[in-house]
Amino acid sequence: MFIDIDCTQQKKYDQNAYGDYFLSSRNKDTGKLAAVLSDGLGSGIKANILSCMTATMLLKFIEADADIQSVCEIVMNALPVCRVRKISYATFSAFDCNDEGFARIVEEGNPQFVWVREGEVMDAVARVVTSATFPNRHMQIYNIKLELGDRLIFCSDGVTQAGLGSPALKLGLRREGLIEFLLKKLQDQPDISSRDLAKLIVNCAKGNEVDKKARDDISAVSIYCRQPRESLIFTGPPYHADKDNACAYVFKRFTGKKAICGGTTANILARELHIPVEAQILTNAGSLPPVSKMKGVDLVTEGILTLTRACEYLEETEAVTHNDAAGQLVKFFLESDCINFMVGAKLNQAHYDPNMPIEIEIRKNIIKKIAKLLETKYIKTVNIKYI
Amino acid sequence: MNTITVKLCLGTACYVMGSSHLQDLVDIIPDRFGDRVVIAGHNCLNLCTSNGEHAESPYVKIDDEIISNATIEKVLDHIEKKL
Known part of the structure; x- marks a missing residue:
């Protein structure tokens, strides 16, 4: 079972910093996934600092399997006190789950999460623990077992209070409104990815606000337990040419989505598998070589330049859609859960000609960089095999 | 009527060394030669890998003829000569 997790955020309309903070990590060895969503008191920079501190501390403690109750006390005591309100405050939802689906959730102050199984909302029973130092703060602790197909939605109150005071939603969207929206969307698109669902929730919340202006920071975290979507990227010719044929057949037999990054690599596969690479359509698709077409392959691009640009896109903080070959490659990555790279170690000497007007990165390095981003920022499972 | 086939290499080395600009030929060639040139x-x-000398990108193939260090002018000249 693979846990597909993603978060979408929208900052308050008159602020330049997000007041909610989301962090997650996946332990490669144990398969444990940990995530925290925190909403800082107020908005803007102050809220950003409070929620960032809360999320960062909580994530570290959860990763280390620390006792959750004492952890929450430490975090609450560590936050700076607001000069205006004389309190220190950041709400949070913390989640961790192993690869068998045993999940632990702790909430303090955030709207209660929504758990959906087969189109119905599940009831989760909470154990309530009151803070020793802050008697008005209560933590809800849940232990649940997730099954394949289950979804969890966490959000900040920016979602449940969206549209507050408007004629249509006097009390805001509320948890009931969110549930209604969710069930409808899941009925229409049962296989929707976490990324797309989180986006839809934030758009729904923003759409319900008066003048469509976010009156508070809005965050939605979507978790989806699914069969992993596997993909394979073949980039670079094998170091020993006599392995071309074997590698080509590994690529052919792979059952998930497939991409080729590299002109020579595409030629090798075309030769070994007797599948022609269709000439590229010369369209003005940004400053990168265009994509090619090959039967049975989902995406064929040029190599290093496209990979380098894709890496830059993955580093961007705002989720922007790019239409060039690198943008299509990023889309390919993000629509996969488990990404396998077959990286040919052969170098093209021509790339290191001192007359080249730009410096061309070594394939191995750029793949390592992309893999790290996919693992840490996008919480994907990545395997690299050098050939 | 014989048609001439022009292939622009858009591999990494050629692209960086100038074939990105050669893509303008997609508009220029039909304007000038109509459907006589594909x-x-x-x-x-x-x-770039088989040629030993690596400094000769970008490459363009006009039928079986290889043009190294290709520029728009060079490609158009070759086509004119062939026609």
């Missing part, structure tokens, strides 16, 4: 991109003509 132009297409190629993901890699494998010339």
Whole structure:
């Protein structure tokens, strides 16, 4: 079972910093996934600092399997006190789950999460623990077992209070409104990815606000337990040419989505598998070589330049859609859960000609960089095999 | 009437060394030669690796003739001569 997790955020309309903070990590060895969503008191920079501190501390403690109750006390005591309100405050939802689906959730102050199984909302029973130092703060602790197909939605109150005071939603969207929206969307698109669902929730919340202006920071975290979507990227010719044929057949037999990054690599596969690479359509698709077409392959691009640009896109903080070959490659990555790279170690000497007007990165390095981003920022499972 | 096929190499080395600009030929060639010349991109003509000398990108193939250090003018000249 693979846990597909993603978060979408929208900052308050008159602020330049997000007041909610989301962090997650996946332990490669144990398969444990940990995530925290925190909403800082107020908005803007102050809220950003409070929620960032809360999320960062909580994530570290959860990763280390620390006792959750004492952890929450430490975090609450560590936050700076607001000069205006004389309190220190950041709400949070913390989640961790192993690869068998045993999940632990702790909430303090955030709207209660929504758990959906087969189109119905599940009831989760909470154990309530009151803070020793802050008697008005209560933590809800849940232990649940997730099954394949289950979804969890966490959000900040920016979602449940969206549209507050408007004629249509006097009390805001509320948890009931969110549930209604969710069930409808899941009925229409049962296989929707976490990324797309989180986006839809934030758009729904923003759409319900008066003048469509976010009156508070809005965050939605979507978790989806699914069969992993596997993909394979073949980039670079094998170091020993006599392995071309074997590698080509590994690529052919792979059952998930497939991409080729590299002109020579595409030629090798075309030769070994007797599948022609269709000439590229010369369209003005940004400053990168265009994509090619090959039967049975989902995406064929040029190599290093496209990979380098894709890496830059993955580093961007705002989720922007790019239409060039690198943008299509990023889309390919993000629509996969488990990404396998077959990286040919052969170098093209021509790339290191001192007359080249730009410096061309070594394939191995750029793949390592992309893999790290996919693992840490996008919480994907990545395997690299050098050939 | 014989048609001429022009293949632009859009592999990494050629692209960086100038074939990105050669893509303008997609508009220029039909304007000047109509349907007597067919132009297409190629993901890699494998010339930068097989040619020993690496400094001769970008490459363009006009039928079986290889043009190294290709520029728009050079490609148009070759086509004129062939026609």
